[in-house]
Amino acid sequence: MLKSQTDMSGFAYFPHTEDDIRVMLERIGVRSLDELYSDVPEPFIYKGEYDLPDALSEQQVRDFFESLGKKNTQLKVFVGQGAYDHYTPAVIPYITSRSEFLTAYTPDQCEISQGTRRYIFEWQRMVCRLTGMDVANASMYDGPSAAAEALRMAVACTRKRNKVIVSTKLQQNVLDVVSSYLKYPDIEVVFAWDVLSALGPDVAGVIVPSICRHGVIQDLTGIADAVHAAGALLIEYCDPSALAVLKTPAEWGADIAVGDAQTLGIPLCYGGPYVGFLACRNEYMRKLPGRIVGQAGDASGKRCFVLTLQAREQHIRREKATSNICSNESLMALWATVYLSLMGPEGLRKVNELSCAGAHYLYDELLKTGRFEEAFPGKPFLKEFCLKPLVDVEKLQQKLLDAGFFAALELDGYVTFCVTEKRTKEEIDALVAVVKEVEL
Amino acid sequence: MSKILEELLYSDSHEWVKVDGNIAIVGVSDFAQAEMGDITYVDVPSEGDSVSKGEDFGALESVKASSELYSPVSGTVAAVNTELEDKPELINEDPYAAWIIKVEMSDKSELDSLLSAAAYAEIAD
Amino acid sequence: MKYYDKLIFELSHPGRTGYSLPSCSLSAAETPGNVQSSAETDNTAARLFSGEQSFVRESVPNHLLRESILELPEVSEVDVVRHYTNLSQMNFGVDTGFYPLGSCTMKYNPKINEEIASHPLFAGLHPLQPDETVKGAREVIEGLDAALAAITGMKHFTFLPCAGAHGELTGLMLMREYHLARNDNARTKVIVPDSAHGTNPASAAVCGLQIVEVKSGADGLVDVEALKPLLGPDVAGIMMTNPNTLGLFERQIGEIAELVHECGGLLYYDGANMNPLLGKVRPGDMGFDIMHLNLHKTFSTPHGGGGPGSGPVGVGERVLPYLNIPRTSGFHGNFGVMLRAYAYILMLGKQHIKMAGPLATLSANYIKESLKDCFKLPIASVCKHEFVFDGLINDGARDGKAGATTLDVAKRLLDYGFHAPTIYFPLLFHQALMIEPTETESLETLDEFIAVMKKIAAEAAEDPDILHGAPHNAPIGRPDETSAARNPILKA
Structure with missing residues (x-):
């Protein structure tokens, strides 16, 4: 492939000079960098040349991707x-590329991550206002995986029920991801065009779209009542953009709302990153997977924002966890939050x-x-x-x-x-x- | 040294039991609440749910921890302390007053395998 | 950093707008009279251009429409820009300063990555476009696949997972598919060391596997003798992090791999700690069958305040036939993150990659050796990219006065302009303080950090209250997390 003229003497991202390395090795008390790997059994040290291209300079990288980009057809x-x-306002990439947002880790130290926590709080509140739900989390990977997590959540909310009904009116990638997610744990999945026909006493949750895969806006009259009468939870998969005009999941009587917020001005980018959302009624707050930001006060009473209800989370629940999500799509949630702020x-x-x-x-x-x-x-x-x-x-x-x-x-x-x-x-x-x- | 009440029975998972006829009143020990720290939420079953000895029936949550609650006896949940919903701190304040559930026992002989205060003192330190 | 106390909702002023949309649909150049077709059929086009109140209302029956008023902020563009700029100034990123958060690999994120990721020739591609129209994008994925395979010694990767934990889940699904395909259905247990990341047992649980914990020995490594009795026909596999979360290389990995394979299980490699092995050791060569990588750790893509990441899963020969079975995300994974990682790998090339892991390891050992007189070092052997202290040697406790804890040290570091290390993990030690400097920090930065850590240790010895009250210079003080968890306020 590409031939490189890169000068091997330096690399912009490694600040070490040869002198630095010598000083550091001396402090540690070893003679060479190799000696730092003396705990690795010799057969596992890779001695060959890596089957990678020659290192490129920044301009060469630019040219390379330009040439690849030209192989795509712009349609x-x-x-x-x-x-x-959908259209992306110019403000959004400008804000999301601010390095304080972009290069921060998951908000870890509360006192120096208030920026991230605040926008997550705003995002949660916007998701609630769009869907009519009471509580939302910090975001999910995408809509399809959010749908799968919502079904698992329904099982966790209803004791001793382990069957879920999935409407085949959902888009194909939602059906595929749900099938994969629920295949291995002990949850029975029934796929049905008419979800009510499959209802029974062992059903924990039912998921239906608000707009079906063929684009038809669904009339969900009576669905919530029937699902609730059977003791199950109703999950609605929706397009948050369309909720500006369509009946909300809360108005339909749903208990959980999920979907993909890509429609909120996130570029197509060949399928990702997008961002899923997951919101529910108050009763189910403690079973909501993932991170949740809540409002609190610091010692002097200043308003601040904390990661709350953390005891539900994977790092504390470990093998008792009902979800393993930790990193989500925070920056894309910021993207959607800025979009909604601009759009109003x-x-x-x-x-x-x-x-x-x-x-x-x-x-x-x-x-x-x-x-x-x-x-x-x-x-x-x-x-x-x-x-x-x-x-x-x-x-x-x-x-x-x-x-x-x-x-x-x-x-x-x-x-x-x-x-x-x-x-x-x-x-x-x-x-x-x-x-x-x-x-x- | 945590407080242990003489008149109660205990499980090795730190629940206490007070027997009242066929009803077992269940809570968590002083040792358990101290280990958890400030309790922020108590997850409880509903009245009428069945519980079995050794299986979890709920959970305690604090800011940094989550711990399952294991039923010391089998039976049916006869009552739930709904006050804990809004005031989980009652468990920190007085763990022996803040009972969590009452169980209508299906097999009273299960009580025999629970620990006396003296035996429990051995493990709770 | 400053304190700024607004939420975007609080800036709202009814009637104010921050959007710019065409005033009527479609082309403004067209006039209603020019639209010939409209008169012929149902007047749709005519209505389009007449600027009527609501086209949606005419097309959608009333009972399907939103009933409640949608309350979103009504703000101007400049309001939005100032608000989020202010919020950003309450945040600490890698570009702000040193971020030695253990197990998170907060290395510098090269800016060329960002330029490539927003390239307009990729940004407009629809994920369902036919392959012949996205040849460049396919080449990115194929090129990255080949590069990661070369770096790790695995055969191929799937890029569907969007984060590390998502990769773990996908990888465990592959483990299950492998056994299911062989009708080996009794394998429902997965062995996880007690030092594992919390996501390992959680991922196994949501994949329907039972977790069996294997203990670490006094040397901090998996105890092979304790492992042996756990192996059997019910074991699906083992999840290993190597180097483990103490930063120690599991030197008996060869024997462990043999034992696990002998019993019919597979080895899963948690790639969260891949960084020190970059350019030096390949998981495939150690006998791992399945692994995930965190492109947002090892391959320099930014963490974004908690995503988007990318957690591609690689497999060896055994598991290759099943690679495309689990569908864990909607399209092709986080393509934008792949672009960044590929750009970084091309800059590393076969030459610089050899130095990446060793320099990360050098930095970690340098800090460890420089601070071991002030902080308890529970296991004193050469570490890889990170290591763990177990609190201060002298925490200042005296006369009933509480000593300074790891939390206090972490909070005091914020006052000195550093991000804190990972604290209270791994769970093996009560006062764990886990430090990972990465290869992108200069000797001067490391020396500055070391000096501050020594200063904090001295402060603790003198008066732990200085630390108890920290941070003193951050936008806010320590929050009351207990009341926030008891009575969560999730809506202002």
Whole structure:
């Protein structure tokens, strides 16, 4: 691969001079760096040359990634399915790249991590206001893993029940992650299109989406009552951006709300980092996994923020822990918190209005091409929808790709589209024009 | 040296038992509360739940620790001290007054295997 | 550092906005009259451009809409920028100063990593795009995979895990898949040393495994004689951290690997302590079958105040067939973190990597030897990247006056502008103080730290109350955590 002209005499990140090393070895009382490894049995010392490229200089690294970046095709994104191309305000990367946030560890020493703790507190409160829940944690890895943790939490909240029902209306990656997470512990998972049909006395929790994998906004009337009557907890998987306009998990009667906050202005970045959220009603606070920041006072009565309810956590509970999460996605929670601060209730509503309008325009225009039929006539949707293709899907997709669009992803025999506020009318019209070229 | 009441029975996991007819009143010893430090939360079962000897029925939490509570007897939970919900510090203040649950025993002979105050004093120091 | 006492909600002023969105959807250049299609069908497009109040309200039935008012801050852009800038100034990062937090490997985070991670040619890629449109991104993952395999001696890695504990969970799932594939279903126990990170037993528990603890000997190493009777047909494997959390190399690892493999179990390597082995020792060569790495420790990606991290899991030959079975995150893992780590590895190259581990080890031993006259050193042998003191030699306790504890030392360090070491871990010692300096700190920084630690030890000997009251110069004093846990205030 790349040839290097790097000067071997120094490396910017190792400040040691040869003199420094000598002074340090003398203090320790050994003759060489190798002697510091005298406790490692000789066969385990790696003596070969590492199969790595030659060291690159900073400019070479830049050039290298520039050349890799050019191998990617930059497309106009008209697909969602768990990752949405929303607009990112310029302020956010500016704030999140402040090194006091970026280069800090998980808030360890309370007195010098108040910045991190405060924004986590703000994030928790914003998640609560979006979902209507009482308590939220500091964040989860992503939406799918948050869903899996929520199901495990439901089992921990309901004594002696170890079955959970998972709606197959959830997006595929949520179903996949939940399957993996619950495969090994003794939890029975039932996947059902109609979750109520699987309810029984041994069910601890039921998870349903607020918007299904096909983009249809779900009418959850009666679900919470039925789930509660069976003694189980209702978990709702939701898009926090859409909660600015859609009925909240609390309003539907859910006990736990989870989802992915990538929709709050986090770039697509080939799938991560994103950030999951997990919130619940007060009754279940002590079973909420992960870190939680609470308000407290210091010795002089100054308001401060602490990691609270820590006894639940893995480092104390060890083998009794019901979750092992410790690092989460703190900086991405800050990202979403800054986003929500900038957007406010009105901005977030407007994002939904713009996305919804664009999606419905595209929907109508695509139907007019005669190349699709409605998949779910009369069903309400916001920014994502499915159509039944009447043309060869592979050809359609290829034509769109060639024209610079990522759209019409195949899903359950349909094709799925998504429009966010970033997509302009020109882009939509251009996409439709390409579709019209596909032979019937 | 922690306080040990003569008239009670003890488990080696530091619960105490006071017998009242067929009811066993269960709490944690002075030694246990001192080891935990400031108790911040008591996780308790519900009335009517069944408990078995040696199995955990709840937990104590402090800022730095979490400890399971093990039932010294088998039976059904007849009552729960709901006062501890808001005032977990009662256990620190007087662990022998702050009972946690009352159990309707299913097998009174299980009491025989519990420790006397003198025997418990051997392990709680 | 200063004290600033606002929450963003407290800056809210109804009607103020901090966003910039187009005033109506789609193109502003278009006028309603130009939209031919709108008249033909259902007027959708016409409504789009007419600036009506709510398109959502027209498209979605009322009973599916939010009932309550959404209370979010209503603030201007400058409010937001000042607020979060103020918050940042109450935080301590690696860029602020020395951060010797044991087992956390707080090395310097090169800035080129950040530049690469925000590269626009990667930031806009959708995770479900067809492979032929993301060739560059695939090359990043493949290149990083090959590099990590070379560094660790494993075959391949999965990049789905987003943190170390997430890697542990994924790795244990792989352990289970290996046994399940062989119909070896009785293997439900996993052996974990008493010095292990708290996440090890927690990860095993959530993976449905029972934990069997193996004791450390007086030398701080896993006691092989104590291990032998624990091995049998019910053992899925052992989780080891090597060097362990005392910073000591488990020199009997060869024998342990043989014993565990002989009984049919697998060896899991907790990569949290990989740093001293960088360029020197490969877990694959020691017989480990599964391991995770923390890219946010060993490979210089920033910790971000608690993530995003990346905890790729590598496997050897035995476990390779199962590598892609566990799906533990939604797409491809934290790609942005992978970009950073790959950039760092390319800068290290085959040349500089050889010095990374040895220099980290040099720094740790230098501090240990310089401070062992003031702090109790329970195990006095050469350490790797970190080591553990068990409190002060002279804590100043006298005449009923309490001595200075490890917590007090930690808090006093904050006054002198250093982050504290890890305290009260590992659990083997009551006053554990775990120090990890990393290879990116200069001799001058280490000397300064050593001088301050000696000064604190002298203060404790003279009057422990100076330490009891610390920190004196931080934005806040010690918080009342007990009342916060008894009556949690989670909403202001």
